[in-house]
Amino acid sequence: MTHDFSPDDLRVHQVLQDDPLAAPLLAELxxxxxxxxxxSAGQQHAELLAHPLDAFAPPGGALLVLTYEGEAVAGGAFQRFDAETAELKxxxxxxxxxxxxxxxxVLARLEAEIAGRGYRRIVLTTGPRQPEAVGLYLAGGYTALFDAERSAEEIGPHRFExxxxxxxAA
Known part of the structure; x- marks a missing residue:
């Protein structure tokens, strides 16, 4: 893994889904x-934009975009799943x-924000053709809620918590 920046070089922005800083995230996703x-990319983009604007807004959620030298380089969001659970997206x-x-x-920043909002549990679902995401969540201490012995296609959506x-108490 090579770094061309340090965490101090990154700026974290909490934005709404329709903020211009979120546009590169949604387009590339x-x-x-x-x-x-x-x-199609057009269908996927329309589906991403159709997500309720307030789902990733406080108090229940957030959308974070990281920038490096003014360019959006990473991001992520969460929304309320239930009273004690946030869902990563x-x-x-x-x-x-x-x-x-x-x-x-991004995962660490989202988890800190989620904990700060009083949630006690995080859930997420990633697709069977996203092995990099599966690796990220396993490395981040997430528990797979599927049988890892089965093939990714047999599993279908990969759920984690x-x-x-x-x-x-203080």
């Missing part, structure tokens, strides 16, 4: 999903910035 899941790293630790950085540490 649409292309990525279409290449892996067989729908849209974890993304720009194609030319992958394998540099940005996914782990993670319980957050309970903070000690």
């Amino acid at each position: 649409a292309v990525e999903y279409s290449s892996r899941h067989g729908r 849209r974890i993304w790293t720009a194609r030319e910035r992958r394998r540099r630790g940005l996914g782990r950085f 993670k319980y957050l540490p309970v903070k000690a």
Whole structure:
């Protein structure tokens, strides 16, 4: 893994889905999903944009975009799943910035934000043709809610969960 920046070089922005900083994230996710899941990039993009705008907005959710020298390089979101659970969505790293630790950085920032909102559990689903995502979540301490002995295609959507540490009373 090579780094051309340090975490101090990154700026974290909390934005709404329709913010221009989120546009590269959504556009590249649409292309990525279409290449892996067989729908057109246009269909994928329309589906991403159709997600309710307030789902990734406080108080229940957030959309974070990381920038490096003004360019969106990574991001991710969460939304309320239930009173104690947040659901991760849209974890993304720009194609030319992958394998540099940005996914782990995004995941850590999202987890901190989720814990700060009082959630105790995180869930997520990733597709069977996204082995990099599966690796990220396993490395991040997420529990696979599927039989890892089966093939990815047999499993279908890969569900994960993670319980957050309970903070000690002051």
